[in-house]
Each structure stands twice: as structure tokens, then as C-alpha cells.
Amino acid sequence: MNEVTQTQFFGDFSRLRSRIDMLARFQPEFYAAEVERIFRRAWLPVASVTDLPRENCYVVADVPPLKASLIVARGADGKVRAFYNVCRHRGARLVKDHAGCRKALSCGFHGWTYATDGRLIGVTDKTQFPDLDPEQHGLVAVNTEVWEDFVFVNFADKPEQTLAQWLGKFADQYTGFFSDRQRIASYRIVVDANWNVAINSFSEGYHAAYVHRKTVPDYQGGKKNPQRHRAYLEITEHHGRYSAQANPNRRVTPVEAIAYGDGRPLYPSFPPFSETTLPLPPGVNASRDENWGFDVAEVFPVLIWIIGAHWHANLWFWPMGADKTDVRVEFFAYKAQTVGDALSHAYFRTRLREVFREDVGTMEQVTNALRSGAMRDIVLSRQEFLLQQHYAVADAMLGRSA
Amino acid sequence: MTGNRPLPPQFAALAPFVAEWALPSEEARLAKLVRTPIAELKVFYDAMFARAEEMKHYLSGFRLEAMPEDAATLLDLLLTFVETAHPIELNWSETDIDDAFALDRMTIGRFNTFPPA
Numbered sequence: 001m002n003e004v005t006q007t008q009f010f011g012d013f014s015r016l017r018s019r020i021d022m023l024a025r026f027q028p029e030f031y032a033a034e035v036e037r038i039f040r041r042a043w044l045p046v047a048s049v050t051d052l053p054r055e056n057c058y059v060v061a062d063v064p065p066l067k068a069s070l071i072v073a074r075g076a077d078g079k080v081r082a083f084y085n086v087c088r089h090r091g092a093r094l095v096k097d098h099a100g101c102r103k104a105l106s107c108g109f110h111g112w113t114y115a116t117d118g119r120l121i122g123v124t125d126k127t128q129f130p131d132l133d134p135e136q137h138g139l140v141a142v143n144t145e146v147w148e149d150f151v152f153v154n155f156a157d158k159p160e161q162t163l164a165q166w167l168g169k170f171a172d173q174y175t176g177f178f179s180d181r182q183r184i185a186s187y188r189i190v191v192d193a194n195w196n197v198a199i200n201s202f203s204e205g206y207h208a209a210y211v212h213r214k215t216v217p218d219y220q221g222g223k224k225n226p227q228r229h230r231a232y233l234e235i236t237e238h239h240g241r242y243s244a245q246a247n248p249n250r251r252v253t254p255v256e257a258i259a260y261g262d263g264r265p266l267y268p269s270f271p272p273f274s275e276t277t278l279p280l281p282p283g284v285n286a287s288r289d290e291n292w293g294f295d296v297a298e299v300f301p302v303l304i305w306i307i308g309a310h311w312h313a314n315l316w317f318w319p320m321g322a323d324k325t326d327v328r329v330e331f332f333a334y335k336a337q338t339v340g341d342a343l344s345h346a347y348f349r350t351r352l353r354e355v356f357r358e359d360v361g362t363m364e365q366v367t368n369a370l371r372s373g374a375m376r377d378i379v380l381s382r383q384e385f386l387l388q389q390h391y392a393v394a395d396a397m398l399g400r401s402a
Numbered sequence: 403m404t405g406n407r408p409l410p411p412q413f414a415a416l417a418p419f420v421a422e423w424a425l426p427s428e429e430a431r432l433a434k435l436v437r438t439p440i441a442e443l444k445v446f447y448d449a450m451f452a453r454a455e456e457m458k459h460y461l462s463g464f465r466l467e468a469m470p471e472d473a474a475t476l477l478d479l480l481l482t483f484v485e486t487a488h489p490i491e492l493n494w495s496e497t498d499i500d501d502a503f504a505l506d507r508m509t510i511g512r513f514n515t516f517p518p519a
Contacts, residue, residue, distance in 0.1 A: 255491055357508070
């Protein structure tokens with residue numbers, strides 16, 4: 001059968017498989033292997049630099065698969081580090097709120113105090129610890145690297161790759177894109193779904209005409225691309241991305257016209273690419289498609305980006321077990337200065353929120369159906385190459401033969 | 403807090419909507435949306451739609467971070483309108499989508515990884 005496609009494909013697709021065995025992935029022992037062989041070895045994005053605006057600011061980042069709570073802090077020296085959120089005295093949770101700016105972090109259990117660079121700087125009733133060397137009892141650090149607006153950590157004793165190596169081609173293709181933004185919405189949902197199923201809900205566009213028929217019925221497709229093929233799809237060593245095409249004949253609803261009339265157009269409004277006044281880095285709309293709508297990228301294993309010209313969404317899928325996933329979502333947009341900008345933000349976050357809720361609505365159904373053993377394999381199309389890539393990367397890290 | 407909020411005089415006709423619809427956050431607007439029957443939403447939508455461009459024009463004279471009290475009421479009405487228009491404009495039969503993920507299991511706006519908005 002001759003392939004009819006409007007997609008430009010890039011990358012080495014030779015290790016991808018169109019049939020994926022799913023039932024095994026819901027077993028606790030399989031999940032234990034994923035934790036050790038994927039989550040303990042991968043670079044994991046855990047926080048946003050946006051949330052560390054100045055020295056001595058911190059956020060707490062929970063990393064469920066490693067059962068870890070981290071303090072991500074910008075030290076007095078300006079450097080961003082991550083530590084286990086654990087007091088070195090008896091193991092109490094050190095920081096109990098989730099963000100703040102303080103010069104010293106004090107434990108509520110016995111009052112030990114740490115600087116934001118992790119040094120132990122205060123021990124109460126110190127003479128009663130005759131053999132304590134404070135220099136040996138700073139907070140326990142985790143490998144940390146900052147890339148663009150993301151703080152990545154790696155739980156391996158010695159990471160196998162640098163973050164730049166791990167990101168590969170992505171590393172220098174998004175320069176500046178995620179900066180100078182405002183978080184305009186965030187959501188969290190704990191779903192009774194396998195994390196692979198959960199992240200798979202967001203890395204193909206084949207579902208959009210069906211799942212999203214009530215919320216964005218005509219934003220993609222149109223006469224020239226009725227099957228809504230991706231304009232561009234690329235896989236790298238660990239990651240994948242695609243560009244979705246807009247439907248130039250989409251119906252703009254009256255309130256969308258009001259909301260985007262004075263501010264910048266956000267999802268699902270996609271003006272011709274040549275009208276975008278922003279300089280966009282080469283990773284965004286990589287094929288420079290004039291009819292560009294938005295990009296989706298999977299930063300393996302936990303993060304999905306949805307990227308438009310003036311906005312982006314980060315979607316995290318943190319496994320809490322073989323069939324429980326902590327889904328965290330945040331929408332960012334250009335900074336609001338005017339009432340028109342505030343209206344743009346309001347329309348965008350609520351329209352995309354409903355689309356997101358439809359996607360999440362599929363996860364538990366699919367997990368339950370597959371867990372029943374009704375079928376052994378799922379079958380994936382070429383428009384679902386990012387899912388094939390997800391499993392190729394996962395299985396390679398797990399040491400499973402294809 | 404919404405009951406007695408002032409409106410600019412030329413928008414006095416919108417006063418009956420203030421208590422229920424001049425809401426200060428996405429979370430409050432969504433909660434109001436899904437507990438409102440769609441026929442009642444349509445009444446609010448129609449009243450706001452008729453004045454929306456005029457409201458925008460009036461508000462464009464103010465800075466977001468320095469909004470007088472009456473203009474702030476008007477802005478909350480307008481933002482609630484924008485955030486709750488989807489069921490009307492997308493022809494839903496209810497104010498929530500039946501097969502989307504249940505709202506009572508979704509936390510909005512603050513959770514442990516991110517600071518509060």
C-alpha cells in the first residue's frame with residue numbers, strides 16, 4: 001500500500017515497532033524495573049527557574065517514582081542546586097511549605113539550620129554532639145543542571161550522560177523560548193492510570209478530531225489536510241517532537257474574537273507563521289510551516305511540551321505506581337501588561353483546560369481495558385511515531401529486546 | 403465579598419450580575435460555571451455579549467495593576483464572561499463536558515511543586 005502522507009519524517013525509525021505489548025507494563029515488578037532503569041538514570045525536569053527569581057529562593061519538588069522530596073534552591077551565590085528535603089540529623093522533612101525565599105532553612109524537629117547552598121550552618125546544643133563535623137552533614141545533593149527554564153536532576157550516583165547529551169538535538173534549539181513568560185494556570189490530577197498510557201495521550205494528534213470534537217472541532221485539518229497529518233515529525237536518541245498544522249478556515253467564535261482582539265492570539269488561534277513577529281528558535285516549528293498551529297514534544301520520560309508562538313504548556317506525568325500517575329500541568333504565556341492581555345490569557349487557559357480534561361478522560365479507561373487482558377498488543381500508526389519512540393526508548397533502557 | 407462591589411456608573415445595568423458573576427479567580431469562575439444550568443448561563447452570556455466591546459474599551463484606559471475598585475468589578479465580570487463562554491459558543495448541551503475528567507478530582511492553581519499563583 002502506498003503511503004499517503006503530508007508529514008515530513010526525520011530521524012532513525014529503524015528501532016520503532018508498531019505493536020506494543022502493554023499488559024506486562026502494568027505489573028508491579030515491571031514498574032519496579034522502570035523506576036530503577038529509567039527514572040533513576042534519566043535526567044528529570046523537576047522545577048522551573050521562573051520560580052527561583054532571586055538568591056535564596058526555593059521550591060519543593062516531589063518526585064514520586066523515586067519517593068523523593070527535593071528542595072530546589074538558588075543559593076546566595078546565584079547557583080541553582082537540588083537537595084533531598086531531608087534534615088541530616090534524624091531524617092525529618094526539612095521544608096514543609098512548597099516555596100519561599102529565606103536565607104536559612106530550619107528543621108522543625110530539632111532546629112538544625114542550613115544555608116540555601118546546602119551547608120549545615122546551625123546545630124542547636126552543639127556541644128552535645130562531640131563527634132559531629134558540620135561540613136560532613138550538609139544537605140544531600142542530587143545531580144542538578146539548569147537548561148532554559150527547567151531545572152533537571154539525575155538520581156544516578158554518576159550520570160551516564162550530561163544533560164546536554166541527554167537532550168541531544170533539542171539542547172540548543174529552544175534558546176530563550178521558555179523565558180520571560182508568566183504562568184497563567186496550573187492543574188494537578190492524580191489518575192488511576194499507568195504513566196505510559198497517561199503520557200501517550202498527549203503525543204499524537206490522531207485523536208484530536210474525535211476526543212476534542214466538542215472543544216476544538218475544527219482547529220486542525222481543513223481541505224488541504226483532512227486527515228490532520230503532522231506537518232513535521234522527528235525523533236532523536238531519547239525524545240520526539242512534531243508540528244501540528246492549523247486549519248486556515250477554522251470558525252472563530254464571537255468571544256474568541258473579543259478575547260484575542262487586543263491581546264496576542266493564543267490557542268486555538270494560529271495566524272500564518274510569517275505574521276508572527278517573534279523571533280522563534282529553530283526547534284519551534286522546525287520546518288517553518290506557514291500553516292503552523294503548534295508543536296508537541298516528548299522530553300522522555302516525563303514531560304510533554306505543547307508549544308505555540310506566544311505560549312506553551314508543560315505537562316508532567318509522574319508515576320506513583322504501576323497504575324497511578326500524578327499529572328501536573330501548567331500553562332505559560334507572554335507577560336500580561338494590558339486588559340487585552342488578561343482577556344487573551346483568560347480565554348486561552350480555559351479553552352485549553354477543557355481540551356486537556358478530555359485527554360485525561362481517556363487514561364483510566366484505557367488502563368482498565370488493557371489491564372483486563374482483553375488484548376495483548378496495541379497497534380500504532382505512523383502518525384503515532386512518538387508513542388513508538390516512547391516505547392523504543394523505554395525498552396532500550398529496560399534492556400528489553402525489541 | 404462580591405455582593406456590594408461598585409460598577410462604573412455607565413455599566414449600572416449590569417449590577418444584577420455582580421454578586422454571582424464578578425468572580426476573582428479561575429477556580430471560582432469554573433465552580434460557578436458548572437453549577438449553573440446552561441439556560442441561565444445564556445442569560446449572562448447575552449447580557450455581557452451586548453456590552454463586551456464597550457467594557458473592553460472602558461477598561462483599556464486602566465493599568466492592570468492599578469485598577470480602580472469599580473473598574474476591577476467590571477474586569478472580573480468580563481473575565482468571567484470570557485472564561486465561561488465556551489459551552490454557549492461550542493453548542494454544549496450542559497455547562498460541563500460529560501466525558502472530560504471529573505472536576506472534583508482536579509486541583510486548580512496550587513499544588514506542591516509550584517508556588518501559589
